[in-house]
Amino acid sequence: MTGVRRLTWQVLVDRRAALTRLAGWSVAESLPALLSGYLTARAVDDGFLAGRFGTGLAWLAGLAVAIAVGAWGTGRVYRSLGAVVEPFRDDLTTRLVRSTLVGAGYPGSRSDSTAVARLTHQVEVVRDTFGGLLMVVRGFLFAAGAALLGLLALAPVVAALVAGPLLAGLVVFGTALPAMVRHQRDLVVAGEEFARSAGAALAAHRDVVAARAGERIVGQVGRRVAAQATAERTVSRMAALRSLSLGVGGWSPVAVLLLAAPWLVRQGVTAGAVLGALIYVSTGLRPALHALVHGVGGGGLRYVVTLDRLLGAAQVTPPPARTPQVAPPAVAPQVAPPAVAAPAGQPVGGGPGTGTVGRPAVRLRGLTFRYGNRARAVLDRFDLDLAEGDHLAVVGPSGAGKSTLAALMAGLLQPEQGTVRLTGVPTAGASPTVLARLRVLVPQEAYVFTASLADNLRYLHPEADERTLLAALDVVGGGPLAARLGGLSARITPGGLSAGERQVIAATRAYLSPARLVLLDEATCHLDPATEAQVERAFADRPGALVVVAHRISSALRARRVLVFDGDRPVTGTHDELLTRSATYRELAGYWDRDIPVPERHRPAPATPLP
Template sequence: MSRPGVRLVTWRALRARRRELAALGGWSLVESLPALLSGYLVARAVDEGFLAGRPVNGLAWLGVLAVAVLLGAAATGRTYRSLGAVVEPFRDEVAAQVVRGALRDATRAGGRPDSAAVTRLTHQMEIVRDTFAGLLMVTRGFLFSAGAALLGLLALAPVVAALAAAPLVAGLVVFLAALPAMVTHQRAYVRAGERLGQSAAAALAGHRDVLACGAQTRVTTDVARWVSAQATAERMLARMAAIRSLSLGIGGWLPLLVLMVTAPWLVERGLTAGAVLGALIYVSTGLQPALHTLVQGLGGGGLRYAVTLENILRTYPVSDDKRPSAPAARSPHCRPPTGPAGCSPAVEVRGLTFGYGPRARPILQNFSLTLADRDHLAVVGPSGAGKSTLAALLAGLVPPQAGTVHLAGATVAAVEPAELARMRVLVPQEAYVFTGSLADNLRYLRPDADDHTLEVALDALGARPLATRLGGLGASVAPALLSAGERQLIAAVRAWLAPAPLVVLDEATCHLDPALEATVEAAFARRPGSLVVIAHRISSALRADRVLVLDGDEPVVGTHEQLLIRSATYRVLVGCWDESVPPHVASARQG
């Protein structure tokens, strides 16, 4: 699968907006009228008006030029409107690619947030937008202005056009030959700036550890190294300005010198004084400014655009493969025993080992577990035993040191984040609710759900009173005005609506009262798929088909009754929970 480069991505953006580009070109043509007519009209005004003793005719020619200038000025305003119609959608597309890439990297198995993503989305994204707009303006400005000036010179005298075009081409050749070196130095500058941002962010985030370890000198040296690298790259860019000045001197000023030196010879060949003056106007107000704008634009903004967009595309590539992806070998909704023959268990954990650090004692070691469709597992254990860690491993949010986690036969670590999101839902203790309507919050994981489906979900999970108090599905939700339990209830309804076959509730109902918690867990137990509940009350363990006990030693799995006999940790936990226990539990505890 190939990755489009800067040229291809730019070409796609321009091709997708051909109508807007056509409008930009049309208004640019009108804008270039003064550049096309200025030298010719001045020549007529001099030769047929002022030098001929007819000043009225001369003023009339200049009046025509004034009208052309007014038309060009009016067209300039329209060009910027057309420019925005091309640039802003392109900027939004690239920004969306950065956001998607950053979220994908941060949420994939083993991924981590990238501090440089903020730089790409803010500083670098604005560079791309502004320089892309500038690149379009200077390119179309050179094409139309220089083209109009050359056409005007041809209309005056072909020999004059040839004398002016030769140095112009030479100046362009010098500039284009130096462009690769300019790109190299611009690339070094952008990358040094990004590395400086990463280094500084790491130093600031870990400043307490730096002080505790006495590593101030080392960290300061590392940051200073990237400061020096960025300064060196910036100095090299400044030196490239000399090459730009050379090309401007050859292509912009040398034509004027050539015309002035050859003026006597041109007059001897029949060129009028007005024509010589008109030629000088074409060069000084048309060719020279157009070349100056092009060289400064490409040598400055153009380089920044190419290198910055290259950096973004290298980090968050856009696929060039337009073919649809092959269907997965197994659907994530394939659940035995109700599913087709050959489906794998809903959840299968094999030889899982995980610890926080290479020398830390593993929280889980060589752990295996299998969940079938409609299995309801409660996970219990003392604080720090690894319950939330197991939830994160099952959801693919952290990678194990050894072993694998399979959902519906697919290895979690090998599944793309978008597909993984359709295979499992993890609801944490701190429920997230965003500002918007209640319906929008509930549809977050199932956008196609209609109002009737949402109403059914509210009734199933006992959330109807909350919806009524808020004002119905269309009511606006202000997260800061909701209690922790209300936020948990909304998150639970959202997860219940999701099509994912696995739901993991990581103490996701701890702020609900016991009766409402029972209603929520019962609704999830009736839902197709598998349910894992990180329990915080004995009632959650009693409702589960099986209970997994994590206590820092070897995990134990069994029913409530089995664990009362087999697990001392479970008996202690049951005794510590503050709620009534059935008589057979109390007798087992005493025994």
């Protein structure tokens, strides 16, 4: 658990400014806990018991103001909490993504089927439990501290009577906490072992039957079931220790005050002070201790165990000898330097030797985009030029920002900073009608509606006649599909088509669009390689510009230029240029060894299926 403690402490140190703001608002939130007992005591002693009803109401009015200030502080507390929790979640996700890619990035490595679970469910468990743990610990410190200060203001002897049982309860809980963590971890491990054992047995059930090993396998799985049941019972018994600490630290002070009340009065403590002390204990200390014990004993344990396992999974590194690097050639290749994403004001592409032709079709300047104010930037001051006749493939690891870039180009997302221009027209503020004339975006999930095939194809080009529709189908590779369906007049429904057939129809519809810019966002992922190649060649030969968000590296081989999301900044160049300059691209292309020579640039024959 050392890694958990170190990482948690580092997160708190790195976010100390946000923690300082959180502490400031916590002071405002804890104002009722500080003043409730004292103001009540004054209302009783100086007001109601003294026969001054108005004075008593005035003291209670002060309590009402303190409660209002506390409610206002509570609202600001939750706003400040996000400044600590959300960056922690982003950093943890980055750590896991990198470890997963590195662990899978060398020959002989096994695919990690739990990576998605770690990046979704388990990271969210850590995020939620970290936020809850921070809130309960913070709440206890400020609420308990405020209540003890209020008790000292009322009568130091009362504070001494209450502090003893409270500390005893905390000692009981703190002593049992390591065992709770250990048993919670045992429960998680037992559940994972049971799932692994049962899954393997079910997957190999035919072999088990053939080998007549049923009794042995049932015994193995049964032992996993028994181990998980034992761990469940142990964790349940640990709940008794939480109840014990609550009884000692939360309820004992109430009993001590009630039993000591006559003695306190003889010592000169007023009735209002005794009542105020009971308020401090019952509405301040006991609820704060209850939240601490259940928060740390529940969500806190899940936080420690889950984060510990995530950090263990992140310690994956490839063998040093297999580091995917390609040594630069001894003689500089006779090609233009690759276009690299540059800071704002230094455009990528569009110049001599970059492969772009014709007038500008897309111009991105200073593009910055992030999902949320505190999220990591997907694009940061990114520039790109794409000319008429250009063909750009966008590749990179899943989740790197490829689809985000396509959506920004299409005007579906607006950047935090920077501009997107299509043939000189800014997408910001452009109406859907204007955007539809400028570009067409085909996403991975192809949309087909219940109507005739011709109606589906004419969606973006209503004036197209049947000859134009049939010609487009032939170019894209949809002729056999149209024949199977029964021609252009055939009525189609989304459920009656496969995912690949829907993609062919969507691609043909986009091909017929008058828009000069085509964005294929993994729009051919359900097609076989030969059909995919035909679709991309059709759009490459079509007037205008083409951007392909690629799921197969063969799409990059067909493109004039390639943009790869490599680390913090995307990089563009040709296939051969990126093989020499981008480790991420070499991994995607499958060149793992540093001693493998870079192959010559090649394009497959039109009729040859690509791998």
